[in-house]
Amino acid sequence: MLVRINKADWLIASGLTKVFRIGVVSGLLLSSLACSGQARVIEVLADKDSRYKIAGESKPVIIVKAGEPILLRLTARRGKSWNRDGSIHGFALLRSKDRSKVAGWDLLLRPGVQQFALAAPAEPGDYEVVCTVICSEDHEGMHLKFIVLP
Ligand SMILES: [Cu+2]
Numbered sequence: 001m002l003v004r005i006n007k008a009d010w011l012i013a014s015g016l017t018k019v020f021r022i023g024v025v026s027g028l029l030l031s032s033l034a035c036s037g038q039a040r041v042i043e044v045l046a047d048k049d050s051r052y053k054i055a056g057e058s059k060p061v062i063i064v065k066a067g068e069p070i071l072l073r074l075t076a077r078r079g080k081s082w083n084r085d086g087s088i089h090g091f092a093l094l095r096s097k098d099r100s101k102v103a104g105w106d107l108l109l110r111p112g113v114q115q116f117a118l119a120a121p122a123e124p125g126d127y128e129v130v131c132t133v134i135c136s137e138d139h140e141g142m143h144l145k146f147i148v149l150p
Helices: 007-038
Strands: 040-046 061-065 069-076 089-095 101-109 111-117 124-131 143-149
Touching: 007 111, 040 089, 069 089, 069 101, 101 111
Parallel strands: 040 069, 061 143
Antiparallel strands: 069 111, 089 101, 089 124, 124 143
């Protein structure tokens, strides 16, 4: 059986496809812009001397709002020792009250820059970031205050 498509129908169909494609692409662009626009970027250096550092802060503290979207940009520099899997520092978020880990916030860092899109804990309170890789003899002192505001 032959299906006859006349030229006008074909033009309308391909035109609609183009409009649809443009719509999908611009929708994706808009949603990615919206994400990067909302998420707060927090940059931390996990340094070779087994200390977390934030540019411009002598006593670094991270303060976020409960549930806030966060883009965590972590730079890691290798200390004196590291894990067999190649991770050179950790970045794990603990609740100060019971030292329990926050789900999704137990990160292992490789040398260089890594980004993590995360949500701040829903529960306001005092938290602490700790290193989970034995990175040097000063590893025990590698931690960072983290406060979640309501
Ligand atoms: Cu460490």
